[in-house]
Amino acid sequence: MSAVRTVEGDVPGGLLGVCDAHDHLFFGSPRLPGQELRSRSAALAELAAFAAQGGGTVVQWTPYGLGRRAADLPALSRESGVRIVAATGLHQAVHYDDATLAGLRGRLAEVFVAELTEGIGTSGVRAGLIKVAGGFHALDAHARWTMTAAAEAHHATGAPIAVHLELGTGALDVLDLLCGELGAPPHRVVLGHLNRSPDLTVHREAAASGCYLAFDGPSRTHHATDWRMPDAVRALAEAGHGDRLLLGGDTTTAAARSVNGGPGMPYLLRRVRPRLAVELGEEAVRRILTDNPGRAFAVEWPGPVGP
Template structure:
């Protein structure tokens, strides 16, 4: 049993130094009414993606798929073991549009307890414990659903220490999220991971979020947001030049079957096959290595009870 700060993988707690090269935001399984016909449900394809990622030098994948979106938690330990890649699962809740009203009604009054249970006891009957909490904001705003889920996430964080990863809709609303989580709800900024910053390349907002102390995840490429993906190296370089290289994370965020490398898309390996060398040209190998190893180790590590 690992003691001290550890990252909670689907195979147990490991030292942050054991993660290796980390994809800090991706999906092996994902289902939603918003993705008809493009769900990530194929375990064989997930295994192939993990193997391709490992072949490219990868060591760990953080799966940001939250409660009720087809996580297939029982499959994750076998896939992780077979591929030789650490996998960290999420609890949490996405935007309301991904769920039925009936499911959301059943969660009223017990959401924080569900998050805590999945972090400490396991996801459903799988026994696989989550390693972080995933929630979501809206487009340039936080609606009542986002406030409800973030309040529950903060409560679960205070009970467990688990980090909170936030889907920013089209990369927007970062400062509103920090105002709520770190201001009103008293979550330490370094326990918050903001996702999709590459989708809204506002360098001023990026710097303000970094100055607040949050981790900033640049996670692409994305077909829906390809118009901004190419600006990601400039945004990352601006933050690094300002002294925030220790706040930066990189991920792939594969959300559809067609985006998998086994189906002709970029998939998990693209982060290391193309994104990494492109960033090394802009930032140097040392800083990119830090973004892929040391930074995610600190961002996802917890002093688990």
């Protein structure tokens, strides 16, 4: 049976409601010192603010080793009323120390599969997607290693693969590797951060493959997000790819949280949703926020649907 694996069990994709398809409740990296997302109370406040705007599900893309706090996620989901999907996977090498990466050599796919099927650490919380990352206009050896492991884990479990595109670049190289060389079905791949590189030709070519395209990280004007993103989304919809679009917030720093004065999770629904409705119409935006995530993150799991 097709289902989305949330932190409290598998649910049909149609029950996700309005979905933030890429965000972070907990996240910590040496690349962002002093901006770690570690506070449980702040995470709950963000979820509550998202729910108050009509939000139903948050997909957390925080991968292995970056402070996921998986054990806290089920209670946060229950307390807020927002479904949460957790991730396995591995980010770019710069986010880890050498010892961590060395400890994963030769067993990365095994770790991904275990976190998808058995649980993250001792939490018992099973991941629902595999998050990996490309580089700036290129795929280095680390990216190829992690994507190879992600494809292996996908073939073993059916889990979707979500890809951080560095500043929105390298989309076609990622698809060539994951879907060409490694055989992952395009409709099981989600490309993130397309808003950061508003190349409409690349967007259309990527969408034509059948993958999902995520426009995430609103209110980052230095990434040309807010003012170019609606045009990019409209162009894809007009080209017949409206059923492949996803929207997310990608809150990665404490300063970006709404409880700290930033846009945070509610911004996606408070400002981005009505802005896109002007371009696409209310019904098209509703489908992007509800129907599309239910398909993008739902897979045929080998085991029975349930907690």
